[in-house]
Amino acid sequence: MIERELALTLKKRLKKFPILTLTGPRQSGKSTLLRNYFPEYAYINLERPDYRHLIMNDPVGFLKSQEKGVIFDEAQRVPELFNYLQVVSDERNIAGQYILSGSQSFLMNERISQSLAGRTSINHLFPFDVSEIGLRETVFDTIYTGFYPRIYDFNIEPGEFYPPYIQTYIERDVRTLRSIENLTTFTRFLALCAGRIGQILNLTSLANDAGVSVNTAKSWLSLLEASFILFRLQPYYKNFNKRLVKSPKLYFWDTGLACSLLDIQSAKMVQSHYLYGFLFENLVIAEIVKLQSHKGYNRKKTYYWRDNNGVEVDCILEGADGKLHLVEIKGGATINTDYMKNLTSFPVRGLGVEKHVIYTGDKSLTMGDVEITGWNGLIKLLAQLSEK
Template sequence: MVKCVNLQFNCKLTHGVDLVYQYLSRSLEAGIQKATAEFPVVVLVGPRQSGKTTLLKHLFEAQYKIISLEAPDVRLAATDDPRGFLNLFTPPVIFDEIQYAPTLLTFIKELVDADRNRPGQYILTGSQNLFLMEQVTESLAGRAAVLKLMPFSRWELAGIPERYLPWEKEAGDNGIGTNLPVQSYTELWTQVLRGYYPEIALAAERDSRLWQASYVQTYLERDLRNLRNIGDLTLFQVFIRALAARCAQILNLSELARDIGVSVNTAKAWISILEASFQIFILRPYFTNIGKRLIKSPKIYFMDTGLLCYLVGLRDPEHAASGPLGGAIFENLVIADLYKIYMHRGEEPPFYFWRTLAGEEVDLLVEVQNNMIPLEIKISETPRKEMVKGLTSFQRDFHGKVRLGFVIFPGKTSLPLGPNVVTLPLMNM
């Protein structure tokens, strides 16, 4: 069941026509409402333009004052006299982009401690995970719930924010378990190129490449300088593009650093910055010895396929799907979508990949109640039995810990491909 209301954003096309977007319900809504009923402070983080402010306005505009700390004069008032500023804007209040005035956090802690049992006093938003979480940990430990909002998942964009994954419960009410709308191959890849940020995903009139170019430039100029002194922004942009070309691959950090002409430590620091600002996420290998997960080479995925395609220079759906990066982009789409689904439930995604020295590999492992769901992701619309080699090898090596395995593909029919392995059409995920 599609849940939406009309919202008017302050956005115009070049010819001056107002753009009217629909508000699409987000999967995180229930989690935010629960957190505000239980914690005195709720912190909502996520990349720029993921819809944090829009979501909070939709849920809380009638009950909360909303103060943006991005404006220089407001920021100056908050930093010059934090006590006076907080006395002026008493709870319940939303402080948007709190990273611009981190000194407020210590004073918010004092006010919360004076009325500790009152939930929902402050909602804070931010776009820089590393910096903000350091401040929250120091000032608001035990007082704040932290939630993360990413760009739309495919569920949310289809207007079905609440569903079960195929390996979870059976279908229930309110569209849970319902398949997503059928998309043609061209429609799917057109959306992959546009991406899933609300502003561009909801407005077919917008020039997606122009929006993506502006987003990357804004990110480079604003967020990076706030997080760390990068120095050569042009070289950093080359680094991002080189990393995008390696999406869904085992990351060889030494090779990447050598190709760009930077030290390995610099490459590590830049990856940390990209992860902290929610542009990428890291998938680590699975081992029975948990300690080994952190010392083996990971895979890198981009949070948004639109920005990924922009960074590698893809412009049309056919080239994106059939080109040399087609399989990696499709894998990125599926894993990023699952990642967002878990994040919007308020859960850290329990994801790994598996690869042996002999080259046997499973693209994604999802840990569910101490069991593993192995997923292979294939761009081909024609499933073949050889696609399950990695799945059957993993099932053999981890017998007793593995549930049904899936081959996710862009076709339309679910079929058995072997013992305990079935195909899973993307629209069913």
């Protein structure tokens, strides 16, 4: 079994909270992690109707009869359970009583805010990160394959895994979370989002292309975020007087999923695709954010920067000490002095700023005050950046 980075964080937090909550995309490995790292806990999958019926016949009696801890998987299937968990956990007043898991963050968070606020530690498990699974032979293969555990556990081709995964997500999660009448339109909207990877979000343009209202586009984007399909990277605009772009950029949590939506059918197609540069940028930024989450850090300190003249820094990490780590991400395999141009244009300079360029070549070196990292050094650098 491949070790999961988040497991250590979960074990530590379980000693501090009566309830631990674990959410993340469907098939990211939540059930496997919990069953393997917490074998002393009883495991109950609430997808099973018989378990739901048994528990809800006498919820307080059932909870009090469990002398050891309990894992409730797909906990959002029994929303009434959260109220009883509050009562019983408060009566016992000890840490590590229950673990809740589910793939629908929106429903989980809604129940938690109503019943378990302050009583649970909320954690997110994403597909494998690069520290867990490593990189594949080429950047193109890494982008195309993605990081979902089942692909690696059962040696499934990405072209066989992602289409049914997307179909299941739309038919199950989307129907559960929103009453969307036209799933075909929603599927087109999802593909249009993939076509905007790494680009500044223009809601009006996205809504027009999808044939929906701006309010509908907003609602659907929130749905895609709540179900861990994509995320928005916010701009960095602190302490600057000049006009800056203040709209977020779109990224997907998994590049393999994005490739499937873009109808990319092989690693070779990634190499020649017009969005290759953005896909590589997506890979790096998603890995930084995933590593932060799996290590228990705060991902809100990750940004991008762009001024009104189009000068842009792909990724900015703000450390707890206020230090800024600027990262330019380039899909080329040959070092180019133009790669450093935007870093020198950033308005903050001095000891409080570190500058990095990530590219896909073999060599890593330093040029002036810029650290240049190639493909072979990517895992080490991403681990360092995620800890900043």
